Amino acid sequence: MSARPTPFLQLRKPVSRRQKLLSALAIWVLFFGIWIVASASGLVNPLLVPAPQQVFATTFDLFFSRGFGSDVLISISRVLIAFALASAVAVPLGVMMGSFPAIEAFFAPFVSAWRYLPAPSFIPILLMWFGTGEAPKLALLFLGVIFFLITLIMDHTKNVREELVETALTLGAPRHKVVARVIFPAVLPDIVTAMRQMLAMTWTYLVIAEIVASTTGIGAMMMRARRFLNTDEILSGIVVIGVLGLLFDLTFSALHRWAFPYLRKA
């Protein structure tokens, strides 16, 4: 009996760790390979698409001799402050709405209406109200994520199994303890996941805010670079935003693993 060779494309069979890593590497090597070749062969205008080596050299230069670090820090702090404010409202409100239908009935019509308003449409009015300081940027990020975050957390809270709530009730728990000691811990892993998704969205709004209405931050740097046709700097900004987003995401997923060890099977 001759062993039949296993086909490379197996229907819904997980691939090995090694193959996963190699594949991930391969797609990026391919991407940069094409880019390098395209630049070196003069196929593309270097003014519009600088070579990747140059983008990395510029990134390095930006950070170490042109104080780009402070722009990056400003951007990060905007994201974190706005996101912390949004979470401070959304987590308690979402959990309460998911736990008490009377609270949901009051807030839900308001919250779901706001979700259909794209946050950037508020930029002109935010600028009029808050001027040009930090406030309009924070307000945009806040408005951009809060309503989605509330809705996600409320939905997750509603999905906490009824039996858990009823078990707590028959053990003699009063309502506030059912919420604090059962519903909240039960939904917490999902809250962290929701926050992880919404943090990515906060980044999106940050870039919009900084491109449209800011003189500081990563987005503003990119708009300045555009005026002087410094494409390499623009691309640096994109790379930095991407890397930061990735780092935040990895941090959150590490936090999830660390905080909820009980979700892992032994």
Add this chain to the structure above:
Amino acid sequence: MSAETALEIREISKEFELSGGRKLVAVEGAGFTVERNSICVLLGPSGCGKSTILRMIAGLETPSGGEIVIGGRRVEGPGRDRGMVFQAYTSFDWLTVRKNVEFGMQINGVPAAERRERAERFINLVGLGKFAEAYPSQLSGGMRQRVAIARTLANDPEVLLMDEPFGALDAETRWLMQELMIDVAEKTNTTMVIVTHDLEEAIFLADKIVFLSSHPGRVKEVIVPEFKQGARIADKERAVKLDGYSDLEAHLMRLMREEGRGKE
């Protein structure tokens, strides 16, 4: 076994409002009593209202008529005097087995030392001594159900309510759990109301079987398994061999059949 009454179900009814304003009478005028320290089994075909009755006893549903009295007090909502074990797993996944078992006591302000001691006792009683520090996700289905039982018992309820607690388990684990319940009943003197539609389970566990007819749920017959001669049998295999076991089983089967036919 004394004949003192622990729980009285007085002609309770339950109507559910269905969509479109129609009403469904799930339970109509069901009444029975449960003696202190006894095991009462609610048996009947699917949909006859067993869970509804148990949930009304637990205070999770309000009867549309009649009343439920426990220790002289009328039931007006859930409380720690009526602990409930559900068919679905209800372990609090974020807590270890020990913390799960301590949960009710902690909610009710039992001092830490006593809490620990009682938790220890009930964890050992259900045979989970080695797993006290494990998380529920690391346990099998039968073990999780034991956690739920220990957690409810440790909270010291007057009545333990169980809704098909072993329905999701495989046959062998189910026997073990049934034997465990006999052991628990003997050692802790807990009054239990157990819902099942498994005849074997009913005969093995019950000091008294309340058989319900369906649509609407009414008490069709109250049966005391006389063949046990007033004693509980700890061993399932031995119970099956006793004189009178198969007669009772045949009788219950006939009741089930009648009810099944009545539905069509």
